[in-house]
Amino acid sequence: MSTPASDAFRYAHAHHHEIAWMSQNTNHLVPNEIIRTALEAAVRDRRYEGYPLATGDPELLDVIAKDFGMPGLNPFLTGGGTEALYMTTRALLSSGDEVIASDPSYLIIHRFVELSGAVPKNLDIYAPPYRLTADRVQEAVGPRTRMILLIDPLNPLGSGYPRDEVRAIAEIAHDRHLLLLNDVTYRDFSDGHALAAEFAPEETVTVWSVSKNCGLAGLRLGGLLARPELLKTITRFNTNDLGVNVLSQAAALAALRTKPQWIGAVVRQTRANGARIREVVAGVSGATLPVYPSRANMMVIDIAPTGVSPDSVQDEMLRRHGVFVRAGNYLSPKSGGRFVRVSFSNPPGDIERFATAFPATIKTLGARAPAPRTA
Numbered sequence: 001m002s003t004p005a006s007d008a009f010r011y012a013h014a015h016h017h018e019i020a021w022m023s024q025n026t027n028h029l030v031p032n033e034i035i036r037t038a039l040e041a042a043v044r045d046r047r048y049e050g051y052p053l054a055t056g057d058p059e060l061l062d063v064i065a066k067d068f069g070m071p072g073l074n075p076f077l078t079g080g081g082t083e084a085l086y087m088t089t090r091a092l093l094s095s096g097d098e099v100i101a102s103d104p105s106y107l108i109i110h111r112f113v114e115l116s117g118a119v120p121k122n123l124d125i126y127a128p129p130y131r132l133t134a135d136r137v138q139e140a141v142g143p144r145t146r147m148i149l150l151i152d153p154l155n156p157l158g159s160g161y162p163r164d165e166v167r168a169i170a171e172i173a174h175d176r177h178l179l180l181l182n183d184v185t186y187r188d189f190s191d192g193h194a195l196a197a198e199f200a201p202e203e204t205v206t207v208w209s210v211s212k213n214c215g216l217a218g219l220r221l222g223g224l225l226a227r228p229e230l231l232k233t234i235t236r237f238n239t240n241d242l243g244v245n246v247l248s249q250a251a252a253l254a255a256l257r258t259k260p261q262w263i264g265a266v267v268r269q270t271r272a273n274g275a276r277i278r279e280v281v282a283g284v285s286g287a288t289l290p291v292y293p294s295r296a297n298m299m300v301i302d303i304a305p306t307g308v309s310p311d312s313v314q315d316e317m318l319r320r321h322g323v324f325v326r327a328g329n330y331l332s333p334k335s336g337g338r339f340v341r342v343s344f345s346n347p348p349g350d351i352e353r354f355a356t357a358f359p360a361t362i363k364t365l366g367a368r369a370p371a372p373r374t375a
Contacts, residue, residue: 008314012324020350023314023324025155025186025298027345029266030215030255038254042247052243060253064208064223067256070197073206073225076235077244081185081209081222086112088205088224091234092179093118097146099181102132104300104332106155106183118146126335130159130291134168141172147179148172150196153186156331156341158294163194170199180204185222186296188213188263189270189345193295202227205234212297212345213263214255221248266345270297273344273351280355284362290339298343300328301358308365310340316365321357323350 012019021028042048055061056077064075078084089109093099095117101110103122110120123136131154150169153160161169173180173196180203182196187208197204209222221244226234274294281287286305303313310327317323329336344351 008318008324012318015322018322019318020323020346020353022343022346022350022354023326023341024217025212025296025341025343025345026217027212027215027266027297028347028350029269029345031262034254034258034262035216035251038250039247042250047246047250050246052246052249054241054243056244057249057253060249060256063253063256064225067259068195068206068208068225070195070201070206070225072201072227073197074228074231075223075225076231076238077221077223077240077249078238079222079240079244080211080220081183081207082108083240084207084222084224085109085181085183086115087234087237088181088207089113089116089118090237092205093146096144098142098144099147099149100132100137100140100145101149102151102154103334104154104156104328104336105149106151107331107333109149109151109181109183113149119144120149121145122333124334125157125159126290126332126338130154130157131161131165132169134165134172137169138172141176141178145176145178147181149181149183151183151185152193152196153190153294153296155186155296156298156300156326156328156339157291158296158299159291160190160193160295163192166194166196167199170196170204173203174200178203181207183207185209185212186298188259189267189297190295197225202230205230210252210255214252214259215345216248216251216255219245219248219251221245221252269348270345273346273348274299276348276351276355277342277344280358284359287358287362297345298341300339300341302339303362304338306362306366308362310337312365313340313361316361317354317357320364321353321361323354323357325354 089112093116097118187193206225211217314327328339
């Protein structure tokens with residue numbers, strides 16, 4: 001019997017010094033001294049005693065705007081990208097609206113859509129090219145369609161969108177007067193990434209985060225970019241009227257200011273880690289990578305032919321081997337029982353622990369599985 005996800009996370013946090021954390025697409029490769037120095041300085045200055053500037057550190061806002069390079073789109077800070085997603089769906093959707101989305105996906109967004117009274121229209125993408133296409137989006141648009149959800153690169157598959165496809169989907173949003181929610185949390189891992197706002201600036205809300213690119217998941221800072229009039233509508237639902245965590249802002253400023261110095265090395269190590277995982281998976285009968293190479297820092301391993309459940313793999317790898325991967329059921333109602341998701345912006349030592357744990361886990365669980373019935 002598998003362990004509930006909440007218990008798995010409780011166990012992993014209780015043993016965090018012993019765990020190779022490959023379950024949440026977190027980034028463990030950003031130079032620690034950059035973040036530590038910024039946080040230590042903010043603590044020494046006792047910045048935590050007062051409220052931050054409600055609109056955000058002006059220098060941080062300027063760095064974010066320059067990082068995206070989209071004049072006319074104003075950045076707004078939130079407590080992580082998830083809060084930006086909630087605010088956007090809550091502000092822009094109404095009862096009866098439909099949102100064109102995908103399965104698999106980052107289903108927290110779908111839950112926010114439903115809380116707004118709208119309905120996700122999930123297109124099954126667990127087959128090549130493992131992403132939405134403009135043709136499928138066009139075909140799915142109906143009289144109640146209000147928004148297109150474009151996650152690029154896509155969590156959990158690691159698939160990304162070519163520039164021409166982003167343009168085509170953005171043009172559908174523009175021509176059909178639809179909103180386009182462009183979640184670009186993993187864009188720094190994707191070569192040649194294109195922002196939908198480049199092609200449909202009036203219709204697009206771009207949601208970003210420093211959790212993954214800057215390795216600041218625990219500090220909870222993200223935000224959105226949009227045209228001023230659209231931003232004004234969304235920020236009616238802002239709950240951080242006294243500003244976003246001041247220590248998070250200090251760390252994010254330090255990370256984004258220095259990003260050109262280290263992001264290349266982070267991405268190269270991430271790609272090398274992905275290649276090593278591919279070697280490991282190739283040696284396990286019945287396990288495959290639907291998407292490779294990943295354009296993010298995660299991908300899924302399809303294990304359906306092994307007969308082993310993803311929940312069992314998650315539990316066995318975590319508790320016996322100290323390697324935390326994630327079962328796919330929270331990412332896909334339709335296909336989540338086929339795969340585990342593994343993230344790999346990790347030190348090489350974590351990847352080698354995975355290289356030992358994954359084959360051993362499939363072998364152990366396969367031996368426990370009941371023999372198939374014969375006629």
